[in-house]
Amino acid sequence: MEPNDTGMRDCVVVGGGAAGTSAALTLARARHEVLVVDAGQQSNLAATGIRSLVGHDGQAPADYYAAARSELLAYPSADFHRGTVTQGVREEDGGFSFVLDDGRSERARTVVLAPGVEYRHPELPGMAERWGRSMFHCPFCHGWEVRDQPLGVLATGAEGVRGSLNLRAWTDRVTLLTNGGELTDDQRDELAAGGVDVDERSISGFDGPGAELKAAVFTDGAELPIAGLLVKTQLRQRSSLAGDLGASLTEPDERLSVEAIRVDPMGSTGIPGLYAAGDAATSVPPSMAAALASGYLAGGSAAVHLATGY
Numbered sequence: 513m514e515p516n517d518t519g520m521r522d523c524v525v526v527g528g529g530a531a532g533t534s535a536a537l538t539l540a541r542a543r544h545e546v547l548v549v550d551a552g553q554q555s556n557l558a559a560t561g562i563r564s565l566v567g568h569d570g571q572a573p574a575d576y577y578a579a580a581r582s583e584l585l586a587y588p589s590a591d592f593h594r595g596t597v598t599q600g601v602r603e604e605d606g607g608f609s610f611v612l613d614d615g616r617s618e619r620a621r622t623v624v625l626a627p628g629v630e631y632r633h634p635e636l637p638g639m640a641e642r643w644g645r646s647m648f649h650c651p652f653c654h655g656w657e658v659r660d661q662p663l664g665v666l667a668t669g670a671e672g673v674r675g676s677l678n679l680r681a682w683t684d685r686v687t688l689l690t691n692g693g694e695l696t697d698d699q700r701d702e703l704a705a706g707g708v709d710v711d712e713r714s715i716s717g718f719d720g721p722g723a724e725l726k727a728a729v730f731t732d733g734a735e736l737p738i739a740g741l742l743v744k745t746q747l748r749q750r751s752s753l754a755g756d757l758g759a760s761l762t763e764p765d766e767r768l769s770v771e772a773i774r775v776d777p778m779g780s781t782g783i784p785g786l787y788a789a790g791d792a793a794t795s796v797p798p799s800m801a802a803a804l805a806s807g808y809l810a811g812g813s814a815a816v817h818l819a820t821g822y
């Protein structure tokens with residue numbers, strides 16, 4: 513549906529992943545005019561299947577997003593545009609305006625930011641083509657597929673210890689690869705007691721056919737056979753849009769390495785009409801289930817704001 517006579521949408525949702533489509537569905541079912549602008553780069557597209565999302569376990573991410581979009585567009589007040597929001601401002605009248613990468617402009621009374629995040633990890637040779645397959649940030653999403661095989665953890669410090677001990681749930685052969693980072697004696701003792709091997713040598717890359725992983729290769733030429741690698745990852749905002757609209761960010765959390773848009777439990781940023789959901793606004797480990805839930809709440813909050821002013 514096109515915007516009304518004033519050129520104002522009820523809501524623009526930035527991002528059409530789990531969080532954005534969930535928010536938009538809630539708004540559309542409340543009969544609000546909602547436009548989803550989506551660049552089509554959902555973070556789990558590299559994975560062969562979505563895991564731990566009950567009712568969809570193993571479904572190809574692209575199929576899931578196509579179904580979500582088609583369910584959304586069955587509602588007459590919903591609209592979808594493939595593109596990127598490049599600029600956004602909060603107007604003096606309290607509304608929001610946006611410029612898209614194709615030059616199109618949009619205005620809206622409310623906004624749900626659901627742009628996902630950048631999953632930052634070390635860029636060693638052999639990682640890019642295996643990301644989301646044999647190399648992953650979350651054992652709950654990928655651990656089952658590599659269970660009972662020798663696995664590595666690329667991390668150091670307390671996070672390396674915690675990640676390695678946790679990965680023992682999927683296999684009894686776990687090696688913490690610190691890539692030259694050093695551990696304390698206490699950390700080495702804790703890992704040894706938990707049945708985790710440690711290799712502190714520098715890594716030159718990873719080897720294996722296609723997206724499969726067969727070995728970590730060290731700079732001294734030696735190889736360690738592994739079939740999967742858990743990688744310590746940092747979550748960072750994909751753009752400055754949230755700040756440009758007046759939202760604030762949390763300090764990067766040391767344990768989770770998350771830098772999130774600050775929201776209350778209902779997805780409100782504290783700026784009237786501005787909501788956020790999904791990975792971009794999470795301060796817990798990211799997941800599809802959490803993104804769907806937070807999108808639903810943020811979309812509902814925007815709908816209530818549109819209907820009541822609260």
Ligand SMILES: Cc1cc2nc3c(=O)[nH]c(=O)nc-3n(C[C@H](O)[C@H](O)[C@H](O)COP(=O)(O)OP(=O)(O)OC[C@H]3O[C@@H](n4cnc5c(N)ncnc54)[C@H](O)[C@@H]3O)c2cc1C
Nearest residue numbers: 527529530531551553555563597627628644790791799800
């Ligand atoms: C490799 C990998 C595998 C994963 N596997 C699983 C799994 O099996 N199970 C699970 O529960 N979780 C998994 N996750 C986590 C899960 O994918 C995320 O938590 C979830 O996708 C977050 O949803 P989101 O809607 O917040 O963000 P995203 O899915 O990242 O969607 C955000 C969308 O917004 C778009 N966008 C960004 N900026 C703009 C802009 N300025 N204008 C327009 N559009 C924009 C992006 O292109 C993207 O399409 C995985 C993550 C990764 C990285």
